[in-house]
Amino acid sequence: DAGVTQSPTHLIKTRGQQVTLRCSPKSGHDTVSWYQQALGQGPQFIFQYYEEEERQRGNFPDRFSGHQFPNYSSELNVNALLLGDSALYLCASSFGANYGYTFGSGTRLTVV
Amino acid sequence: GENVEQHPSTLSVQEGDSAVIKCTYSDSASNYFPWYKQELGKRPQLIIDIRSNVGEKKDQRIAVTLNKTAKHFSLHITETQPEDSAVYFCAASFSGSARQLTFGSGTQLTVLP
Numbered sequence: 001d002a003g004v005t006q007s008p009t010h011l012i013k014t015r016g017q018q019v020t021l022r023c024s025p026k027s028g029h030d031t032v033s034w035y036q037q038a039l040g041q042g043p044q045f046i047f048q049y050y051e052e053e054e055r056q057r058g059n060f061p062d063r064f065s066g067h068q069f070p071n072y073s074s075e076l077n078v079n080a081l082l083l084g085d086s087a088l089y090l091c092a093s094s095f096g097a098n099y100g101y102t103f104g105s106g107t108r109l110t111v112v
Numbered sequence: 113g114e115n116v117e118q119h120p121s122t123l124s125v126q127e128g129d130s131a132v133i134k135c136t137y138s139d140s141a142s143n144y145f146p147w148y149k150q151e152l153g154k155r156p157q158l159i160i161d162i163r164s165n166v167g168e169k170k171d172q173r174i175a176v177t178l179n180k181t182a183k184h185f186s187l188h189i190t191e192t193q194p195e196d197s198a199v200y201f202c203a204a205s206f207s208g209s210a211r212q213l214t215f216g217s218g219t220q221l222t223v224l225p
Contacts, residue, residue, distance in 0.1 A: 045212045100161065101213070103156045
């Protein structure tokens with residue numbers, strides 16, 4: 001049974017560019033949450049998607065946007081990249097909003 | 113919003129000793145408190161969690177205690193082993209376990225053989 005899969009694993013982008021990260025949830029899970037983890041810090045909540053809609057959002061600017069597809073997979077888009085966007089981006093899936101997360105291994109984004 | 117503080121940031125123990133990591137939270141409405149273990153370059157993995165209607169939970173060598181009045185919770189690892197070495201994160205959430213989690217800043221635990 002596949003867990004949460006994220007792609008790509010590593011990515012290098014130039015400041016000002018746009019990036020799309022992808023996540024496939026664990027089988028049976030219908031809710032996807034995205035977190036940003038800066039080096040040496042705990043993960044910070046970006047947003048959560050359920051039934052193809054953004055249900056909750058953390059304190060991140062509108063440059064961060066997302067999408068959930070009918071098969072429950074999700075994308076995280078970041079526009080106008082800043083050096084400070086360099087981080088590990090974690091996707092976590094769950095069944096609804098009342099069960100524990102399963103995290104993916106993350107996408108390491110480096111903005112130069 | 114919720115704020116979670118975690119201490120210590122680093123902890124070294126001898127193999128076989130116990131380790132304790134403490135967290136405090138600010139929002140009295142938080143009712144779900146998970147602990148995650150993250151090894152270098154790997155995903156965070158849930159190791160134990162506790163809900164606000166319970167004061168203590170134990171799973172083999174790992175236990176978590178919760179003091180709602182003081183708004184703090186702690187992770188206890190007994191009989192530590194080298195494979196326990198990792199970064200441990202506490203987190204807090206309101207209204208359900210898969211809602212928005214607010215994480216602490218992490219504790220690097222090193223178990224010395």
